[in-house]
Amino acid sequence: MIGADGQRDEDEGAPGPGGRRRGLLKAAGVALAGVLVLSAVGAGWVYWHLNHNIKSVDINGALGDDRPPKSVATPSASASASPLPSGSLNILVLGSDSRSGKANAALGGGDSTGARSDTAMVVHIDEGRTGATVVSIPRDTLVTRPSCPTPSGGTSSVAYGTMFNSAYSLGGPVCAVKTVESLTGVRMDHYLEIDFSGFAKLVDALGGVTVTTDEDIDDDQSHLHLKAGTHLLDGTHALALARTRHGIGDGSDLGRIGLQQKLVKALLEQISSTSLLTSPAKLYQVADAVTGSLTTDTGLDSLGELTKLGQSLRSLSADHVTTVMMPVVAAPSDANRVVAREPAAGELWASLK
Known part of the structure; x- marks a missing residue:
């Protein structure tokens, strides 16, 4: 695309170094997003799989x-601080x-x-x-x-x-x-x-x-x-x-x-x-x-x-x-x-x- 100044806009996929750099960054961002999605899906599957293993x-x-009666636990001073x-x-x-x-x-x-x-x-x-x-x-x-x-x-x-x-x-x-x-x-x-x-x-x-x-x-x-x-x-x-x-x-x-x-x-x-x-x-x-x-x-x-x-x-x-x-x-x-x-x-x- 040609800009108002008659020059090609490098953001539109021009072959200049700035365009290539932005294109690579965009591709890297998409790849990273894909990895994160796959990791989240994988982690969810792992949790589901391990959870459903248990009988x-x-x-x-x-x-x-x-x-027999349950044992009575002694109250702990730090009980509220530890879950x-x-x-x-x-x-x-x-x-x-x-x-x-x-x-x-x-x-x-x-x-x-x-x-x-x-x-x-x-x-x-x-x-x-x-x-x-x-x-x-x-x-x-x-x-x-x-x-x-x-x-x-x-x-x-x-x-x-x-x-x-x-x-x-x-x-x-x-x-x-x-x-x-x-x-x-x-x-x-x-x-x-x-x-x-x-x-x-x-x-x-x-x-x-x-x-x-x-x-x-x-x-x-x-x-x-x-x-x-x-x-x-x-x-x-x-x-x-x-x-x-x-x-x-x-x-x-x-x-x-x-x-x-x-x-x-x-x-x-x-x-x-x-x-x-x-x-x-x-x-x-x-x-x-x-x-x-x-x-x-x-x-x-x-x-x-x-x-x-x-x-x-x-x-x-x-x-x-x-x-x-x-x-x-x-x-x-x-x-x-x-x-x-x-x-x-x-x-x-x-x-x-």
């Missing part, structure tokens, strides 16, 4: 008020041996028609959330299983002297929580369950986990063969370590619990040493691994709630996590089973209320 069970609705919760929590964490899905089946889960709580831990987070105690419950423990709502809509009968992990097989997370509360007298504030494939994917997403074993492990059933010493394990081998029982000690579940507790501490150390916030790709990989195989209660069934829980634990380090096992003795009725050793077990649970 949940309404445990509070199923159990009602027939439960993050800081009260004590008790969380039942189960590792499920479900064989649903090809990934779980390949890793050696239970039969296809059901699952068991292969690993059970009560995680008590201290008030202030700078310390925690992880209490393992042997799956071979004989307990009184209370009457539970069943997935079919009925109600089970009370069972005496039955295996602890039968509660999950019978009534899923709801019965597992009710049985733990009956055994301990402690209210479970939350429930978390992860299956075999989720655990293995989490370890792989973190780049493996370093564990030191005190003795050689030679277990054909878990397919794990390790010499005593320090090892960097991938997800498949870390899962095998968590499941090993026949290659160590007396071959009981009690020896396996010791290995599982080593893994808990090692995973906490690995998570704290991994710069997830500086690597969005790794952060997504870890989050996808966890949420894709996670079942929670309805109080933790969103990415926002899980994130808030994680942020509230940012001052909790592996050095301030104590791992113990519920005190047990051999069951009088069966030397291959155990029962809670009293009064030590009762005193332990009372300390977590």
